[in-house]
Amino acid sequence: MLFLSSLLCVLLCIKTAQAAECGSCVDPHAVPNTYVVKTYHESEEHVENPHRGFVLQLVSKHSQPKPLTKAYLDYLREHDGLSMIWRTFMPDTFVTSPLSEEYLNQVRHDLEVLASASFTAIIRFEYIFEHREPPPYGDASKNIVLHHISQLKPIFHQYERVITAIEAGFIGAWGEWFYTDYFGMPKPYLHEAHYEPTTGLTEKALRDRKDVLLALLNAAPKSIQVELRYVAQKMYLMGTTPTTFQDVQRGTDRARTGHHNDCFLSSDTDVGTYRNKAAEYPYLAKDTRYCVIGGETCRVTTNHRHECPTATKEMAMFHWTWLNEGFDEDIYKVWKQQGCYADVHKRLGYRLTITKAILPKSTRVNDNLCFHLEFRNSGYAAPVKHLKFYFILKSTSGSQHYAAQVTGVDVRDWQPGYTHTVVSSVHLSHVHEGQYKVLVSLSDPLMGDRADYNVLLATTGVPLYTQGLNDLGHTITVSGQHTASAGCASISAWKPPAHGHYSRVFKGSFH
Known part of the structure; x- marks a missing residue:
């Protein structure tokens, strides 16, 4: 067990180091007061994915x-x-x-x-x-x-x-x-x-x-x-x-x-x-x-x-x-x-939930936004298909979305019973000042424009059912102008999928 714990620590450090190459990232063991730590709970819903x-x-x-x-x-x-x-x-x-x-x-x-x-x-x-x-x-x-x-x-x-x-x-x-x-x-x-x-x-x-x-x-x-x-x-x-x-x-x-x-x-x-x-x-x-x-x-x-x-x-x-x-x-x-x-x-199959998010309370235009997300799979299996993972900011004053695909995430390796950590940073070169909700999207590369095919997290209060997106329940304030820049992937204007036609939750009886 000590070896496994050490190995997990090394892997986490590697991910954090990769993010640090384009700007310092938050340490999950010593979160500064400029960040918020959110915890989540698995829902009882029968989510259709x-x-x-x-x-x-x-x-x-x-x-x-x-x-x-x-x-x-x-x-x-x-x-x-x-x-x-x-x-x-x-x-x-x-x-x-x-x-x-x-x-x-x-x-x-x-x-x-x-x-x-x-x-x-x-x-x-x-x-x-x-x-x-x-x-x-x-x-x-x-x-x-x-x-x-x-x-x-x-x-x-x-x-x-x-x-x-x-x-x-x-x-x-x-x-x-x-x-x-x-x-x-x-x-x-x-x-x-x-x-x-x-x-x-x-x-x-x-x-x-x-x-x-x-x-x-x-x-x-x-x-x-x-x-x-x-x-x-x-x-x-x-x-x-x-x-x-x-x-x-x-x-x-x-x-x-x-x-x-x-x-x-x-x-x-x-x-x-x-x-x-x-x-x-x-x-x-x-x-x-x-x-x-x-x-x-x-x-x-x-x-x-x-x-x-x-x-x-x-x-x-x-x-x-x-x-x-x-x-x-x-x-x-x-x-x-x-x-x-x-x-x-x-x-049956996968049942993905988010358990923790570490996100900044505020940031500035042209700065690097670092995030730390933890997921669990309470299903029997990892997903069969590769999915694109998007980190999304949605303006609270309009319909504008900004997103960046997080590379290096392959949910086909999200085995049941383990914590799967996504740590990355995005550069806010194209984002305007304002307040933004934080969302994530898990979408089939062949069906990214169909909300009903996007994966919803089985987490209380998180799924946006007809939109096929997942709302992490946190708002970030973007203000001012950061003078330095770094080599992180830029977050840019993004078109969300068209709203789906189905509720995505089964509410019937099994008796």
């Missing part, structure tokens, strides 16, 4: 299309507190042929509707939504799958802003990489001749599966992860070293390969999700610090594994970002009876 939370699986077959509508998504937001869905596309009539332009337009339509309703989505493509016995199961060959992925690539890029992650899909019944005609069936035992022992698959099946995974990773923009169904297969295909933050920053294939578990808590092995828990549990706990995981439960157990104590422990341990609220409803009835369902609703 993008790319996290409960979802509902909505399936659309080409043979029986069910196009999304904004009215239905608005209903889900109001009645269930959802702002993300699990969209399952089924090109079931194209198992042996290229996707038609008409079908591709159906996919585009649904993603456009998601954007119009300020939703995000996990998406999956699959050819069959049932388990057929005896085989053939009815999925597509490798060549067809790869061609379909190449056809979908422009759509992935066009709608990058609303796609949280893409499930590997395509292979087998339900796109779960099992019950497949072309990609090999895993053997249930760890050691059988001609089968790779950790996955139960032949080397050829593993090569073919990797080709599909790599095709999806290459087709998707760098900001989008691809989720795999089985932990052992990622460990084999991407190596047994868990993803690091350096991998995230470099955008490696390992960092862009996440996980989905479609039978969470539903047996001791989650119905075959794990083949060797002794190796896979510790790997998954580390890998999901940076790689998205989501999925669904599928049945109650006989040993209480599905109940709140185990459920919440494992969602925290494995950093769950999303969960299908529609399946299994019997498990969710237990969670509601035992009292953890509402807490899971708040904590």
Whole structure:
């Protein structure tokens, strides 16, 4: 613990030193009387933020299309507190042929509707939504799958802003990489001749599966992860070293390969999700610090594994970002009876709060304004997407905003349970005399002009819901003229996003 404390102190000193290069910054341990120290408290609100939370699986077959509508998504937001869905596309009539332009337009339509309703989505493509016995199961060959992925690539890029992650899909019944005609069936035992022992698959099946995974990773923009169904297969295909933050920053294939578990808590092995828990549990706990995981439960157990104590422990341990609220409803009835369902609703994915701010009471035009902000993440996971962090001054006598992007802040490393400090200075060369409220903005680079996609802090009295901004509850007086200047980034005129259309807080019942 002493080593960790010393390391945290060194890191804080480094951040402070970086700020000091463009003007002296406040020492959080000896705050002068020219500064104010504000403390904050986490709210109890169910704040709706993008790319996290409960979802509902909505399936659309080409043979029986069910196009999304904004009215239905608005209903889900109001009645269930959802702002993300699990969209399952089924090109079931194209198992042996290229996707038609008409079908591709159906996919585009649904993603456009998601954007119009300020939703995000996990998406999956699959050819069959049932388990057929005896085989053939009815999925597509490798060549067809790869061609379909190449056809979908422009759509992935066009709608990058609303796609949280893409499930590997395509292979087998339900796109779960099992019950497949072309990609090999895993053997249930760890050691059988001609089968790779950790996955139960032949080397050829593993090569073919990797080709599909790599095709999806290459087709998707760098900001989008691809989720795999089985932990052992990622460990084999991407190596047994868990993803690091350096991998995230470099955008490696390992960092862009996440996980989905479609039978969470539903047996001791989650119905075959794990083949060797002794190796896979510790790997998954580390890998999901940076790689998205989501999925669904599928049945109650006989040993209480599905109940709140185990459920919440494992969602925290494995950093769950999303969960299908529609399946299994019997498990969710237990969670509601035992009292953890509402807490899971708040904590899936990230839940960011500000805990402390050290800000000046006054400053001068052309001076450097130093600030020290501390944040916590009380969710299960770090944010999936990179966000821009803006420090903002808003005039109290008008609508003028001034802002500077704070570089070096990457919320994808804001792990749950830690304090995350933002220390910086901005130069007030363009600011006029007056009084200014202090705000912060966390915005998706692709959606910075949409308030409904900005991240709100789950802190009492802080969120400006329809504006998508966060008010730190402090006013700074800017007066006079400072004669010296320094090399800090200048704060400049800034246009806030247009007001959103939604309340951003779910106020319904979970009973």
